[in-house]
Amino acid sequence: MDQPFVDTLRPHLRYLAPEQELRPEDRLRDLGLNSMQAIDLVFDLEDNCGVTLPDDQLTDANFETAGALWSAVENARSDSLTDAR
Amino acid sequence: MSTRPHFTVLHELLDAPVTDPAAPAVTCAGLTLDRAELVRASHRCAAELRARGLRRGDRLIVTSDSGPLLVPLLFGASRLGVVFSVLHEQVRGDVLRHVLADCEPALAIAASPATRDAVREAGVAVAAPEDLDVVAERGPAAGATDQAGTGHVDASGVEDEAGAGPADGSAVDGGPLPVDPVCLIYTSGTTAMPKAVVSTHQQMMFALHAIAERLAYRADDVVYCPLPLSFDYGLYQVFLSALAGSHVWLGSATESGPALLANLLRSRATVLPAVPPVSAALLRLLRRRGRERPPLRLLTNTGAALPADIPSGLREVLPGLRVQLMFGLTECKRLTIAEPDEDLVRPGSCGLPLTGTEVFVVNEAGERLPAGEVGEITVRGPNVMAGYWRRPELTASRFPRREGLFPELRTGDYGWTDEAGRLYFAGRRDVIYKQDGFRVSAIEVEAAARRLPDVSTAAVLTPDGSRPEAVLVVTGTADPGTVLPRLREHLEDYKVPRVCHAVDALPVNANGKTAKAVLAGQLAEAARD
Missing domain, CATH: 3.30.300.30 (ANL, C-terminal domain)
Known part of the structure; x- marks a missing residue:
């Protein structure tokens, strides 16, 4: 998980203490991400991480943990690179 | 308008004849029950509750995450005259202990092991949804139906026992009267702990029919409900759908996030009961990339005012969509419902009172104010619920009786009415506020x-x-x-x-x-x- 990704997530996680580290296995819902904020997060990720999350990636499973979401972002990134070629 | 018979107890909604008993009735957590299956499951739930010793007047707590069993349980409870309370799955700690002490349920059904432990510690009988083996297996994995018949309570036998009583619901064996309580809905108020609004069967059935008259759900509707049934807005979607013969699709909390649009498409939803953040989220998702559109024909709003740019944006993206704005609170379920797309002609209007009810505003002395003047919104009618469970003083102050006899509901909300009687909301003057449309x-x-x-x-x-x-x-x-x-x-x-x-x-x-x-x-x- 790179810094822009973590920095994008943090404001949406009201139960993540300022000095607390975000770990891949952390469940986003337990850190305060509700369904409405998860939608805000989609847009922030697309703006800050330069990816477009395909509609079929907007699944409950991909928003379960920080690690799962990071994988979805990584996949979207490599897909868009492939598309560009 | 409606020529349907008016029901006076909740489970009569299920027992009314329908044109297609094989039509899907409710989907929850991946399992779909058709109408006939829902009816049978509700009988099995009633039998199960009875076997566990529950009788008319006893209370049942069910947590909102109880899955496919939840809806049949509510109807099953009604058959016995057991008073149900759907509790939000996140209620824990001191609040859970308070609710248990306040409600004194004969049984609590909770999906979360931690919640079950807390219930047990409080000395209340508790079960997991899976302990109640009453929902026949069916759904996406249709191949698994072979085993469904075995190991389950014999549906026909139960039906004979539970359904053979007088058809008006006044079963010899302790079924509820229309004046008996049907449910407790815990809600926030001017107290440190939640309190329960008590509805009788006939109050709930009046409100239900009056809402149905305005919203006109259809038998071919799929109603996608993004709210837990612990909120009355969610709960009544189940009953409105049962009345109209629609298919209600219960979305879990996570299913209304980024996956909301996908779930609306998957369910082929035609009706979305929304609070403002859900509508705003849907609009953002729809605008993201133009592709497939859900066949939504109706979006309703309550909970908080819907900023005008959201319905106008939604209508642009979904040309077939109509929007109906409503105003309500648990204490009388619903006050007003606007006509479809009335927001376009009368911005800010919450519409006219339900048929057979009156909504007016009063000053501090309780005197009615003329149109245009701001005062406390007050309601008269059969939709005014019974009061707060075990809170006589609070009930007396919120549900005062004119001449000591005739109840009114002082909502604590402030607003005004126009000459035609349409309601406009101004705000509150106490400690209640809305966050994401919830009280x-x-x-x-x-x-x-x-x-x-x-x-x-x-x-x-x-x-x-x-x-x-x-x-x-x-x-x-x-x-x-x-x-x-x-x-x-x-x-x-x-x-x-x-x-x-x-x-x-x-x-x-x-x-x-x-x-x-x-x-x-x-x-x-x-x-x-």
């Missing part, structure tokens, strides 16, 4: 914060024109960064404020109460420094 009590949040050992005092600055979101301010040794996560032990997520500040002391006024305006000023000043 939250500042007193309840403050009490929860004070329960943390390192918080001495707490104040909630409620949202207003200058402050879009509620702000929690605490004193004591607590690090404000740790307060919000710990509040979850005492409050459902939707009640936890987004922001917490710590100060040395809360300013007080001459009456010894927190001077919130002064406190807001101090915080604003500190933010500038």
Whole structure:
């Protein structure tokens, strides 16, 4: 998980203490991400991480943990690179 | 308008003949029950509750995450005259103990093991949904149906036993009368702990038919419900759908996030009962990339005012969509419903009162005010519920009786009516506010914060024109960064404020109460420094 990704997530996680580290296995819902904020997060990720999350990636499973979401972002990134070629 | 018979007890909704018993009735957690299956499951639930010793007048708590069993359980409880209460799955800690002591349920059904442990500790009988082996296997994995018949209660036998009584519901064996309570709905108010609004069968059935007359759900509708059934807005979707023969699709909390659009497409939803954040989310998702559109024909709104740009945006993207704005509160379920797309011609209008009810505004002396003047919104009619469970003083103040006899509901909401009687909402003057369209009590949040050992005092600055979101301010040794996560032990997520500040002391006024305006000023000043 790179810094822009973590920095994008943090404001949406009201139960993540300022000095607390975000770990891949952390469940986003337990850190305060509700369904409405998860939608805000989609847009922030697309703006800050330069990816477009395909509609079929907007699944409950991909928003379960920080690690799962990071994988979805990584996949979207490599897909868009492939598309560009 | 409607020529359908009016039902007086809840389970009659299921027992009315339908044109297609094989039509899907309810989908929850991946399992779909058709109408006939739902009816059978409700009988099996009634038998199961009976076997566990529940009788008319007993109370049943079911948590909102109980899965496919939830809806049949509610109807099953009704058959026995058992009073149900759907509790939000995030109620825990002191609040859960309070609810258990207040409600005194004969049985609690909870999906979460932690919740079951807490219920057991409180000395209340508890079961997991899977302990009640009453829903026949069916759904996507249709191949698995072979085993469904075996090992389950014999549906036909149960039907004979539970369904053979008088058809009007006044079963010899203790079925409910229309004047008996059907459910308790726990809600936030001007008290430190939630309190329950009690509805009788006939109050609920009146409200249901009156709403159905305005919204006109159809047998071919798929109603996608993004709200848990612990809220009356969610709960009534089940009953409105049963009345109309529609298919209600219950979405879990996560299913209304980024996956909302996909779930609307998957369910082929035609009706979406929404609160403003759900509508806003849907619009953003729809605008993201133009592709497949769900066949939505109706979006309803309640909970808080819907900013005008959202319905206008939604109508652009979904040309077949109509929007109906409503106003309500649990104490009378629904006050007013506007005509479809009335927001386009009368911005801000919440519509006319339900047929057979009256909505007017009064001054502090309880006298009616003329059109255009702001006062406390007051309701008369069969939709005014029975009152608060075991709260006689609070009930007397909110549900005062004219001449000592005739109940009215003082809503605590302020607004005005126009000459035609349409309602316009102005605001509240007490501790209740809305967060994401859900009712939250500042007193309840403050009490929860004070329960943390390192918080001495707490104040909630409620949202207003200058402050879009509620702000929690605490004193004591607590690090404000740790307060919000710990509040979850005492409050459902939707009640936890987004922001917490710590100060040395809360300013007080001459009456010894927190001077919130002064406190807001101090915080604003500190933010500038």
